Amino acid sequence: MIKELLTTKDILAAFPVMNQLRTHLDEESYIELVLEAREKEHYRMFALYAESKVVAVIGFQPMITLYYGRFIWICDLVTDSHERSKGYGEKLLNYVQDWADNHNFERVALSSGLQRQNAHRFYETKMKYDKVSYVFKKEL
Template sequence: MQEVKLMQTTEEIQSTFDVIKLLRPHLIESEYYKQIKRMQQGGYQLAAVLYHSEVKSVAGFRINESLAWKKFMYVDDLITVTDGRSHGFGKTLLHWLENFAKENDCSQIHLDSGVQRHEAHRFYLRERMDITCYHFSKLFNES
């Protein structure tokens, strides 16, 4: 049976690493928990779909407010294990996120998705999400 859970303890957060790493391969396991804890100070939260106590899908998100979107949920990270796709784990998690957003008085949910993630785009469109804007970024030299 699928269960969605907010991941809060050290063990719960650490249990999401292997799944998040599929989306964010640059992450370092020994630094992951500390980074999540820092991000939580800014409102970041982790939710996961557990199936027989195994993490199958993970979302990192935050509730925010802007002049453009009023109060909204922004999904930073959303990934399902490769062998778990087409089993409903992503759909379960996205619907949980939508309900969580509504329960927290958000009027919208937003996420960015890399242009190369065609399977993810098909999933978002199937789940009745719209493509509403382009996202622009500029990298600065890291020292």
């Protein structure tokens, strides 16, 4: 079952899985950021449940830019480390791709850390994403 996380309780229930990807966050900063991103950036978060347990989480933002046009930016995608290779990430990503298509978005994009070679293989081989750019950042 895939469900949008709308309540603070549901968002908090996804923290143990999300924290495996976003290890720098504690529960308090995680909740604050999710709620602020929802309010200001239209961020949405969905979880995939297996036997009433959160096993994978995806967060995304609908966006419009001159480069991509109308698109969905995948901010977060993580499967519980004990539940990997069961197709959960694929199901969530397909769910968001269908959501995007049904809401008149033209594409889905994401970035992935250089060290995440297994994720890159998943995106390119299994999900048929194209590698089109590097992402640069500068800490202020």
